[in-house]
Structures are given as structure tokens and as C-alpha cells.
Amino acid sequence: MAEPRPVLEMTGIVKEFPGVRALSGVDFRLFPGEIHALLGENGAGKSTLIKVLTGVHTLDGGSITLSGRPVRFAGPAQAQQAGISTVYQEVNLCPNLSVAENIFIGREPTRFGRIDWKRLRREAAGLVDRLGLDIDVTAPLSSYPLAVQQLVAIVRSVGTADGEGAGTKVLVLDEPTSSLDRGEVLELFALMRRLRDEGVAILFVSHFLDQIYEVCDRMTVLRNGTLVGEHMVRDLDQVGLVQLMIGKALGQLDELHEHQLHADVGEPLLEAEGVGRAGGIEPFDLEIKKGEVIGLAGLLGSGRTELARLLFGADQPDSGKVTVGGKEVAMSAPNDAIGAGVAFCSENRKTEGLIPDLTVRENIILALQAARGWTRPIPTAQRDELVAKYIAALDIRPANPEARVGQLSGGNQQKVLLARWLITRPQLLILDEPTRGIDIGAKAEIQKLVVSLSEEGMAVLYIAAELEEVLRLSHTIGVLRDRKLVARIANGPEITPTRILETIASGEHQ
Amino acid sequence: MTTTPRWRALTHHHLFWPVAVLVVLLLVNIPFTPDFFSIKMTDGHLYGSLVSIVLFGSPLILVAVGMTLVIATGGIDLSVGAVVAITGALTCAHLSEQADQNALSGVFTALAIGLAAAVVCGLWNGFLVARMGIQPIIATLIIMVAGRGVAQLITDGQIITVSSEPYKLIGGGYWLTLPFSIFVVLAVVAVTALLTRRTALGLLVESVGGNAEASRLVGIRSRRIKIMVYVFCALCAGIAGLMISSNTSAADGNNAGLWIELDAILAVVIGGTALTGGRFSIGGTVVGALVIQTLTTTIYTIGVPTQTNLVFKAAVVIVVCLMQSPKFRAKVFGAKRAAQQPPAPAAPADTAPTADAAPKLEVS
Numbered sequence: 112m113a114e115p116r117p118v119l120e121m122t123g124i125v126k127e128f129p130g131v132r133a134l135s136g137v138d139f140r141l142f143p144g145e146i147h148a149l150l151g152e153n154g155a156g157k158s159t160l161i162k163v164l165t166g167v168h169t170l171d172g173g174s175i176t177l178s179g180r181p182v183r184f185a186g187p188a189q190a191q192q193a194g195i196s197t198v199y200q201e202v203n204l205c206p207n208l209s210v211a212e213n214i215f216i217g218r219e220p221t222r223f224g225r226i227d228w229k230r231l232r233r234e235a236a237g238l239v240d241r242l243g244l245d246i247d248v249t250a251p252l253s254s255y256p257l258a259v260q261q262l263v264a265i266v267r268s269v270g271t272a273d274g275e276g277a278g279t280k281v282l283v284l285d286e287p288t289s290s291l292d293r294g295e296v297l298e299l300f301a302l303m304r305r306l307r308d309e310g311v312a313i314l315f316v317s318h319f320l321d322q323i324y325e326v327c328d329r330m331t332v333l334r335n336g337t338l339v340g341e342h343m344v345r346d347l348d349q350v351g352l353v354q355l356m357i358g359k360a361l362g363q364l365d366e367l368h369e370h371q372l373h374a375d376v377g378e379p380l381l382e383a384e385g386v387g388r389a390g391g392i393e394p395f396d397l398e399i400k401k402g403e404v405i406g407l408a409g410l411l412g413s414g415r416t417e418l419a420r421l422l423f424g425a426d427q428p429d430s431g432k433v434t435v436g437g438k439e440v441a442m443s444a445p446n447d448a449i450g451a452g453v454a455f456c457s458e459n460r461k462t463e464g465l466i467p468d469l470t471v472r473e474n475i476i477l478a479l480q481a482a483r484g485w486t487r488p489i490p491t492a493q494r495d496e497l498v499a500k501y502i503a504a505l506d507i508r509p510a511n512p513e514a515r516v517g518q519l520s521g522g523n524q525q526k527v528l529l530a531r532w533l534i535t536r537p538q539l540l541i542l543d544e545p546t547r548g549i550d551i552g553a554k555a556e557i558q559k560l561v562v563s564l565s566e567e568g569m570a571v572l573y574i575a576a577e578l579e580e581v582l583r584l585s586h587t588i589g590v591l592r593d594r595k596l597v598a599r600i601a602n603g604p605e606i607t608p609t610r611i612l613e614t615i616a617s618g619e620h621q
Numbered sequence: 622m623t624t625t626p627r628w629r630a631l632t633h634h635h636l637f638w639p640v641a642v643l644v645v646l647l648l649v650n651i652p653f654t655p656d657f658f659s660i661k662m663t664d665g666h667l668y669g670s671l672v673s674i675v676l677f678g679s680p681l682i683l684v685a686v687g688m689t690l691v692i693a694t695g696g697i698d699l700s701v702g703a704v705v706a707i708t709g710a711l712t713c714a715h716l717s718e719q720a721d722q723n724a725l726s727g728v729f730t731a732l733a734i735g736l737a738a739a740v741v742c743g744l745w746n747g748f749l750v751a752r753m754g755i756q757p758i759i760a761t762l763i764i765m766v767a768g769r770g771v772a773q774l775i776t777d778g779q780i781i782t783v784s785s786e787p788y789k790l791i792g793g794g795y796w797l798t799l800p801f802s803i804f805v806v807l808a809v810v811a812v813t814a815l816l817t818r819r820t821a822l823g824l825l826v827e828s829v830g831g832n833a834e835a836s837r838l839v840g841i842r843s844r845r846i847k848i849m850v851y852v853f854c855a856l857c858a859g860i861a862g863l864m865i866s867s868n869t870s871a872a873d874g875n876n877a878g879l880w881i882e883l884d885a886i887l888a889v890v891i892g893g894t895a896l897t898g899g900r901f902s903i904g905g906t907v908v909g910a911l912v913i914q915t916l917t918t919t920i921y922t923i924g925v926p927t928q929t930n931l932v933f934k935a936a937v938v939i940v941v942c943l944m945q946s947p948k949f950r951a952k953v954f955g956a957k958r959a960a961q962q963p964p965a966p967a968a969p970a971d972t973a974p975t976a977d978a979a980p981k982l983e984v985s
């Protein structure tokens with residue numbers, strides 16, 4: 112059976128950063144009409160391979176051919192012109208422009224030499240519609256949650272891939288599904304399959320192995336910047352795949368599935384009464400006890416993040432009151448909540464989390480230092496010990512406290528953000544998509560960590576797009592729908608993802 | 622062409638380019654002034670071009686150091702020149718009314734009044750930026766424009782002259798063979814370095830400038846920090862104002878510190894602190910200010926005609942800024958390297974231009 116010629120071939124790719132060899136001689140090929148998964152642990156070099164391909168980074172060695180011809184792009188714009196559309200891991204759109212402008216930026220439809228705004232909006236709305244999204248394309252991008260922004264980035268690249276005569280040969284998607292709910296994932300997959308059938312080659316990165324098996328035809332696995340194998344998806348099962356990715360058998364991965372939630376939930380810690388904010392979430396009551404894990408479930412835009420932000424004072428509630436440990440907290444700014452022992456790990460690590468220019472160490476101690484005030488720096492010895500401890504505990508790579516956070520791989524950045532708040536030992540830890548972009552091994556570690564923290568008495572409010580993840584960890588599940596907390600369900604063996612989905616759909620708990 | 626790791630580490634140090642530019646500028650003077658580097662002792666005072674560069678550059682270093690912290694928070698302070706004028710005017714006005722201008726108590730009250738005015742200006746800027754949320758460039762424009770008027774009101778539109786020995790010391794006197802202002806600069810730089818690096822202030826400033834929203838969510842009281850840096854910046858400008866008026870024993874509300882804000886901003890940028898905020902380098906700023914002062918001196922020593930002074934200065938500044946841009950260096954030196962290598966098989970067949978011509982072609 113003769114294979115068709117690959118549309119893209121990368122051979123012997125080498126990329127070095129000061130002190131790090133991100134890729135050492137990686138071969139990669141992509142065939143027309145296939146969905147090809149690129150897999151590997153956090154920091155394996157997936158995003159770097161993509162950025163080398165599209166000219167974001169210059170190549171230190173190796174060669175790239177596109178449709179049989181050698182190419183080397185000076186920048187993403189050139190790659191785009193040559194037919195490679197890319198969605199990068201960190202959404203890089205303009206938050207203050209409208210959705211429609213973001214979709215067409217750089218290739219606006221023109222009429223008599225001027226931008227044809229009517230057509231731009233109409234076409235943008237059409238593209239958004241095809242992904243089954245119900246959003247207003249004239250609203251600024253920043254008014255939508257991260258998941259929608261991610262979808263807009265996809266629409267933008269697919270728009271070029273899909274448009275008449277666009278000539279897209281290759282579509283690259285670096286962790287496009289990391290904050291999407293099941294519904295959007297399905298829409299995206301349908302679109303990917305359609306493009307594949309039209310002959311587009313798709314490169315897909317994800318840490319959700321189930322998604323790989325659902326939609327991909329072929330996969331390439333990287334480990335520590337080297338190629339460890341290329342396989343047809345049907346030839347390799349999940350166990351074998353994980354083994355390839357981490358280089359050893361992973362026995363304890365399923366341990367957590369059998370984990371019993373501890374029963375000794377303590378006295379009430381935080382009580383919210385009628386807390387709400389116009390345009391954000393309707394007034395809700397919520398009680399969180401010491402040692403309790405509350406998971407939030409709901410569809411995209413149901414108000415999960417909004418609820419969390421109110422409990423942290425990131426947005427100011429315009430009604431209701433919050434008490435922590437019996438004392439009322441003003442919630443006029445995050446400071447108030449932090450003072451009361453509340454921590455909030457935002458889903459959007461790029462704009463609301465990390466300071467990219469600062470080092471890993473500085474980012475990790477930032478919350479603790481802010482709480483101490485500027486006059487009382489953390490003593491050096493204590494600081495270094497704390498940082499080393501959390502780098503080791505979360506397996507942040509490279510394990511170099513001096514590395515600039517902006518240069519870490521996506522998953523490792525996420526771990527830094529987690530470390531920042533864990534180090535403050537809060538009473539209530541609000542985690543909004545804490546495992547976004549984190550590889551399968553580390554994900555299990557983080558979930559175990561949440562369990563053990565709650566056993567020690569820390570209360571946790573946990574938000575995750577994956578329902579299974581929420582169910583596995585939570586004592587109580589808060590269900591949101593249309594910006595309203597519609598039900599609180601005590602977790603138990605009879606509670607299944609289907610039950611939760613039914614509750615979301617009907618808006619009430621039977 | 623192999624580069625040793627040592628050399629690489631050196632060229633990657635954040636002070637490498639500013640210092641290299643400074644050294645080159647200093648060397649340029651030698652053909653014009655052969656004894657440029659010599660320092661002579663006369664009457665127990667050290668004299669020489671290097672000493673004068675530091676002496677005349679002192680006010681700029683002070684202003685630039687304050688400006689560095691403001692810029693690191695993502696702001697900018699255009700009012701420093703006006704603050705220089707106000708401080709000098711108030712201090713000299715008070716001093717000139719004294720019966721005995723040499724009395725220490727009178728000099729100290731005059732200093733205190735001048736610096737207090739500077740602090741008030743800083744508080745005002747900080748209030749507008751941090752509390753009212755006004756764009757820093759607009760907020761500080763207010764004092765930049767109105768401040769000079771205030772200074773002129775204080776001096777009644779005249780140039781106030783004083784004759785006070787103790788006051789003269791600050792900007793024109795000598796101590797331990799060196800100009801006293803050098804010690805003032807050393808003290809201010811040392812205090813700034815300690816204040817920012819021995820406490821957590823530097824980290825919090827860089828955090829606020831690096832990502833304001835993330836800093837808010839991490840619980841940093843960024844308003845307080847911003848007000849602090851504007852006050853500090855104004856205080857530095859105030860000290861510079863004292864120095865300038867002390868040097869000439871006069872307060873000129875019109876011309877004291879004129880355009881110093883622009884030189885200060887340039888010094889900060891040459892020193893490697895980005896205008897977008899975030900990481901800052903006090904050492905870099907000091908070098909940057911010295912580069913600018915050396916440039917000014919060089920313009921005189923090599924005899925650039927007065928009319929073309931500013932054009933010459935601008936040209937040098939452009940070159941310096943381009944040299945600092947990694948992208949530009951990659952283009953110029955990258956093109957050079959590519960031209961020296963045999964053309965890669967993938968490259969189009971047209972022969973590369975000569976190594977000399979390549980960089981110039983790429984500049985456009």
C-alpha cells in the first residue's frame with residue numbers, strides 16, 4: 112500500500128534556547144487529509160516544534176519541506192501565506208478589538224480600497240455560526256471568557272483554512288480544547304473532520320488522550336525534545352501511548368479513580384448570602400465548609416468563573432454579603448479576600464496570572480510577598496527553600512528558579528501559578544481550570560494534591576471543563592445554568608456525569 | 622566564527638550594550654582631545670574631562686534614577702523638568718530673603734521647603750495616576766506645563782541669585798578632592814538600590830509594570846506603589862533642582878531643567894528598562910545618563926556646529942537604540958553570517974551581497 116506523499120516534512124529539527132535544548136533532531140511528517148496528534152509531556156517540545164515550523168523561532172538545524180519544496184519562514188505571516196494556519200497555545204488576539212475584527216485582522220475584506228465593515232461583520236457572524244457559537248461578533252473580545260476567546264482564535268485560523276480559495280494546506284492547533292466544554296469540542300471535531308475530508312492536513316495537540324483516540328488518525332510522540340515514535344492511532348492503546356510519553360509504565364494513574372472522598376468535612380468556613388453582580392451572575396447562596404471540595408459544573412458562559420471571581424473580590428458584588436470564619440469580608444478588592452485566607456488561581460494564566468518577565472522564583476513568591484507588604488521581604492534562605500520545595504512538589508521543569516516564566520512551556524507555567532497560591536497556605540483555594548494544559552501524569556498529581564489538601568482541612572472551590580474531573584474530587588457539586596446557581600448536589604455513587612448533564616439541561620435537580 | 626560561552630555570557634549581560642556604547646563614545650574623544658582621560662590635581666581638587674562628565678551629568682542621573690522606577694511601573698513622568706525649576710525657585714527665593722545667607726539653619730529650611738514642594742508635586746502626579754486613573758503621560762503633563770509658570774510666579778519672572786557658601790556646596794563645591802554632587806548622586810543611587818533590592822519594593826514595582834491585572838489579583842496594593850514611585854521620582858527631581866540652582870547660585874524658572882525629562886527618559890531606555898514597564902535596572906540607567914552626558918560633551922569637544930547639535934545627538938541616539946534591539950542585531954549580524962557561509966542549497970541562487978554591503982541593505 113503506497114502512502115501518499117507528505118504535505119509537510121520536517122527532518123532533523125534542532126532548536127536550542129540558552130541552556131535548554133528544546134528539540135534535538137526531531138523528524139515529523141504530516142499527510143494531506145489526516146488529523147495528526149503531536150503528543151508529549153509538558154515541556155517535551157510540542158509548541159516549540161510548531162513555532163519553529165511557522166517561523167516564530169528560527170531553526171538551529173534541520174530542514175522543512177512543504178509540498179515537496181524546501182521552505183524556511185521568516186515569521187508567522189509568511190507561513191500563513193504559504194498555507195499554514197496556526198492557533199497557538201496562548202491566545203494571542205487583541206482583547207480591545209471586536210470579535211469580528213479579530214477574526215479578520217490583517218485580511219479585512221475591502222471595497223473600493225476601504226474596509227467593508229458590513230461584509231466583515233456578516234462573514235464573521237457566518238464563521239462563528241458554523242462552530243455553533245452564539246455570540247455577538249461586534250462585542251469586544253475581552254467581554255468573553257477565555258474559552259470563547261480560544262474559539263475565536265480557532266474561527267480565525269479556520270476562516271482562512273475554510274474560505275474559498277484560501278489554499279490552506281496545513282492547520283495547526285496547539286491545545287485548542289484545553290478550556291472547552293464537551294459541546295464545543297464536538298463542534299470543533301466535526302469541523303476538523305470536514306476539513307480533513309477536504310484534504311487539509313491537521314496537526315492537533317492535546318493532553319486529553321480520549322480526544323486523541325476520538326478524532327486523530329496518526330500520532331507522533333516527543334519526549335524531552337526527541338522523537339520517540341510515530342504510530343497510527345489504531346495501532347497503539349492508551350497504556351502503550353502513556354508509556355511512550357513518559358518513558359516508563361504508569362501504574363498509579365488509576366489510583367485516583369478508586370479514591371474515596373474523605374468524610375470529615377468540618378465547620379462552615381465561607382458563607383455567601385445573596386451575593387450577585389448584574390451582568391455577571393444572579394444572587395446566590397453558598398456555604399463552603401472546612402476540608403470540603405465544591406466543584407462547579409455548567410456549560411460555557413454559565414457563570415462559573417464569574418461566581419469564583421465574586422468570592423475573591425476580583426469583581427465587586429453589587430448585592431449580598433460574604434462571611435469567612437464568621438467575620439464579614441468587604442470584597443471591595445482581592446486584598447480583602449486574601450486577607451481572609453482566600454486564594455484564587457485564574458483560568459487565564461497569561462493575562463490574569465503570571466508576570467512573564469519575572470523569574471519562576473519571583474512569580475512563585477509574589478502572592479506571599481504581596482501579603483507581607485514591601486517592607487518585609489521574605490528572608491532569602493526561607494524563600495529559596497520554599498521555592499525549591501514547590502518546584503519539586505509540582506515537578507516544574509526546567510527546575511531552575513532563575514528561568515523566566517514566559518519561557519516555560521504552557522503546562523509548566525500553569526504549575527508555577529498553582530505554586531504561587533499553594534505557598535500562601537490559604538483557607539479556601541479557588542481553582543479555575545487548574546489543570547488546563549497540564550499533561551496526564553501531572554494532572555493526576557495535582558488532583559491528588561487537591562485531595563490531600565482538603566484532608567488537611569483546606570476548603571477548595573474547583574472549576575473544570577471536564578465533568579469527570581469535578582465528580583472525582585468534589586463533595587458537593589454546584590450546578591450553574593444561564594448565570595444562575597441552580598442546584599447543589601451532594602456527591603455520591605449515584606451521581607454520574609449524565610445526571611449532572613440532565614440537571615444542567617433541565618435547570619433543576621430531581 | 623566560534624564564540625566562547627564566556628564571551629556569550631558577557632554580551633548577554635544586561636549592561637553590556639550600554640557600557641559598550643559609553644566606552645566607544647569616550648574613545649571617540651581621544652583624537653580631538655588627546656588628554657581626555659587625564660585627571661589633574663589643582664588646589665586639592667581633581668579636574669579632567671571625566672570628572673566634568675560626572676559633575677555635569679549629576680542632575681540627569683538623579684532625575685533618570687527616579688524616572689526608572691516610574692517607567693518600571695508602566696508609567697512616565699514628564700513633570701520632572703518643571704519640578705527641577707520649582708524646587709530651585711522656592712529654595713533660592715527663601716534663601717535670598719535671609720539676612721545671613723550663610724547661616725546653616727536658613728539653608729536647611731530653604732532645602733526643606735524646596736524638597737517639600739517636590740514631594741507635593743509627586744503626590745499630585747501619583748494621585749492623578751493611581752487614584753483617578755488618568756494616563757500617566759497626560760497626568761504629568763499638567764505639572765510639566767503649569768509647573769514652569771508656577772516657578773516663574775515664585776521668582777517673579779526674574780532670575781533670583783543667591784550667595785550662600787553652604788548652598789553652593791551641593792552643586793558646585795568640592796569634598797575629598799571630588800565635586801560634592803558626586804557624593805550626592807552616589808548616596809541617592811545607593812539608597813535607591815537598597816530600597817528596591819533589599820526590600821520587596823523592586824519586585825512589586827516590576828510586577829505592577831509587568832502585568833497590572835495579574836498584580837491586582839495577587840493582592841499587590843498597586844495604587845500605593847504607584848504613588849510611592851511618583852513621589853520618589855519628584856524627590857529625585859527636587860534634589861537635581863537644588864543641584865542645578867546651587868551650581869549657578871541662581872534660580873531660573875524658565876530654563877532650569879528644561880527638557881531634562883526627555884534626556885532622562887532616553888537614559889532609562891538606553892539603560893535597558895523597557896518603556897512598557899516591568900524589569901528595570903538602576904545601574905543601566907546610571908550608565909545611560911552618563912552616555913547622554915558624554916554625548917553632550919563630545920559634541921562640544923569634536924566641534925559639531927551649534928546648529929547641527931541636536932541632529933547629531935539624535936543620530937547617535939538612533940544608532941544606540943538600534944544596537945540595543947536584539948532584532949536589529951540579528952538582522953545585521955545574522956545577514957553578515959549568512960553572507961559568509963556558502964549559500965545553503967535551499968536558498969535562492971542569487972549570490973549574497975558582500976559582507977559590508979549586507980547590513981546597510983537590511984536597515985531600511
Ligand SMILES: Nc1ncnc2c1ncn2[C@@H]1O[C@H](COP(=O)(O)OP(=O)(O)OP(=O)(O)O)[C@@H](O)[C@H]1O
Nearest residue numbers: 128133153154155156157158159518519520521522
Ligand atoms: N523562548 C524560550 N526560551 C527559552 N526556553 C524555552 C523557550 N520556549 C520554550 N522553551 C523551553 O523549551 C522546552 C519545550 O517547551 P515547549 O513549549 O515546546 O513544550 P510543550 O511540549 O509545548 O509543553 P506543554 O505541554 O507544557 O505546552 C521547555 O523546556 C521550555 O522551557
Ligand SMILES: [Mg+2]
Nearest residue numbers: 158200520521
Ligand atoms: Mg505547549
